[in-house]
Amino acid sequence: MAPRVLISDKLSEAAVQIFRDRGIDVDFQPDLGKDKDKLLEVIGQYDGLAIRSATKVTEKVIAAADNLRVIGRAGIGVDNVDIPHASKKGIIVMNTPFGNMITTAEHAIAMMFAVARQIPEASASTHAGKWEKSRFMGVELTGKTLGVIGAGNIGGIVCTRAVGLRMKVVAYDPFLSEERATELGVEKVGLDALLARADFITLHVPLTEQTKNILSRENLAKTKKGVRIINCARGGLVDEQALADALKDGHVAGAAFDVFAEEPAKENPLFGLPNVVVTPHLGAATTEAQENVALQVAEQMADYLITGAVQNALNMPSVTAEEAKIMGPWIKLSGHLGNFIGQMTDEPIKAINILYDGAASQMNLSALTSAVVAGIMKAGNPDVNMVSAPVIAKERGIQISTTKQDQSGAFEGYIKVTVVTEKRERSIAGTVFSDGKPRFIQIKGINIDAEIGQHMLYTTNEDVPGIIGTLGTTMGSNGVNIANFTLGRSAAKGEAIALLYVDEEVPAKALDALKQTGMFRQVKTLQFEV
DSSP: OOOOEESSSSSOOOHHHHHHTTTTTEEEEEEGGGGGHHHHGGGGGGGGEEOOOOBBOOOOHHEEEEOOOOEESSSSOOTTHHHHHHHTOOOOOEEEEETHHHHHHHHHHHHHHHHHTTHHHHHHHHHTTOOOTOOOOOOOOOOOOOEEEEEHHHHHHHHHHHHTTOOEEEEEOOOOOHHHHHTTTTOOHHHHHHHOOOOOEOOOOOOTTTTTBBBHHHHHTTTTTEEEEEEOTTSSSSSSSHHHHHHHHHEEEEEEEOOOOOSOOOOOOTTTOOOOOOOOSSOSHHHHHHHHHHHHHHHHHHHHHHHHHOOOBSSSSSSOOHOOOHHHHHHHHHHHHHHHHHHHOOSEEEEEEEEEEEEGGGGGGHHHHHHHHHHHHHTTTTOOTTHHHHHHHHTTTTEEEEEOOOHHHHHHHHEEEEEEEEOOOOEEEEEEEETTTEEEEEEEEEEEEOOOOSSEEEEEESSSHHHHHHHHHHHHHHOOEEEEEEEEEETSSSSSEEEESSSSSSHHHHHHHHHHOOOOEEEEEEOOOO
């Protein structure tokens, strides 16, 4: 029997035809996604579900989807899909991460022009029969300095377009290498330097704990007087009230926003202010982008349903079904190794070197390597997956190398990841025990045996008495229960490390208390998807 696919949002006829041409029974009901009850009633009949943003694939929908094997999102954002529950039920969730990059970048450039020349206000004034030529005095882009926060896929395109406009471009991105910066024609700088120098600032980063309010009231105060700020990335990257205050007092000359902390944005501190251009999240809203992502998701879903090939999956590696049975725990380990280093590294990465020993060296190294790289990149960009991560790493000039060797120690196999930056090398190794659980077995060359949990605390210190007591007492006094406590040292009275698996996230006051003891060189919380 041919696979059945439901398209519950508006996709192009060309995308529908792709399914038909591949022998898939497609049911095109573009308004069904808005009817939650009807979707619940019929979802159990289908092997695939193709959506945009209108359809909400909730836990209830997934529970009713008895035959569903794949969900395809035409676009990058999957906030409307309950991925954890889809994963538990064995449903693959795919997206199309590269389909709207150019469109979003072009929108940012268009918004920059609009705020530089006050085009929306001038247009409204002229429509009203006024002729206020002297009121709308703009500024040229040529020769101005553009500060780009986030020089990944979309930010990189903005950089090249701005260089073409004869702007000076400075970029802040912890993962941007000098080689990639040279290729883009931009200068890599720290955030404070960017804030002080930029005439225009445009943001192109995901919303994470590290990037939330990256343009805070404090950082806005560090900007050059007369700066203009563009945000076509994510709401929440800018303190909107602080920006409104800076616009009112004249420190900021203008702003152009396509995204807001709360959407749909019916009210906002920026609304109604002069020289503020706002659009309703139109970054990906072009005919070309919508067509591209629709065609891509149809091709990806058809490939999976017909041949089993997996592309751009957010919750499954690109491996065959046979490989997945053996490699599952090793892929999880690879992601944890990468994610550990990604969370520990806040400077540009030049190279990622991966050693596969023993049993690990006989597996699908492409999938394992992708999992490592994705783990590293996820620390700065949670939208990265195993397919997109190597592409992003290549674009950023990161060299990836792998080495295979026969079994060389007590373990049947292990993986060791080393990241090289301009300042240092950082390494970690891990293995999978017979119970199928990944373990960290070495950090910075120091042997350990650490179980991996969702919430962890990592410390480094000189090997002196009192460390265990201090850690235990501090965690206890702050209500944090320790599930697993691992220690390691290079030599007696040498460098030592501790890795704690705790039941809940360690509060900031506990971290401050540890730092204030003066006993620790480094105190860092870590989070893992387990």
